Amino acid sequence: KQEVTQIPAALSVPEGENLVLNCSFTDSAIYNLQWFRQDPGKGLTSLLLIQSSQREQTSGRLNASLDKSSGRSTLYIAASQPGDSATYLCAVGNDYKLSFGAGTTVTVRA
């Protein structure tokens, strides 16, 4: 069974600092990996999806890398803003099912 771990569980940074969020998974035979953002009481918003054949994906200030062999992905958020405060979830895809990590809750202090 795929196990997905996200460290740290919570992170607080001053505005402008770069954020580094880590995700590790136990089974490297993955189809894809998705990063989501979740605001309190809301649904999940897809941020980035990396296919198993890719090493990274970028969207604006966000960059996600994937190292399948070591079972790791990292989400970088450049020049953080208070609006980036949310919980970030990593999800690993095996075929069409996703296994989720517990998330990292980020607070960006103004």
Add this chain to the structure above:
Amino acid sequence: DVKVTQSSRYLVKRTGEKVFLECVQDMDHENMFWYRQDPGLGLRLIYFSYDVKMKEKGDIPEGYSVSREKKERFSLILESASTNQTSMYLCASSGTSGSNEQFFGPGTRLTVL
């Protein structure tokens, strides 16, 4: 943009009631999913459907059933609601060609009294 909608944002029901949660997607996706999200337990898959009238159990199907009569609509049914089914319920959909990216609805916060 893909849109996944859920019939209610908040729902309060009594123990023993039959509860229907509806989900609709507008992107002609083949796959649809129901998850529940609980503090400390994360997101867990209840059921998914890969085609009309087709379904498969996820990790925690006990106490739930599903219905998919039309491609765009996937319903989650709590046959006899219990207090331990108080949770946030999230619906998602994905296509079978291309990326398999999953798109989520806004969630339904269900409270069973």
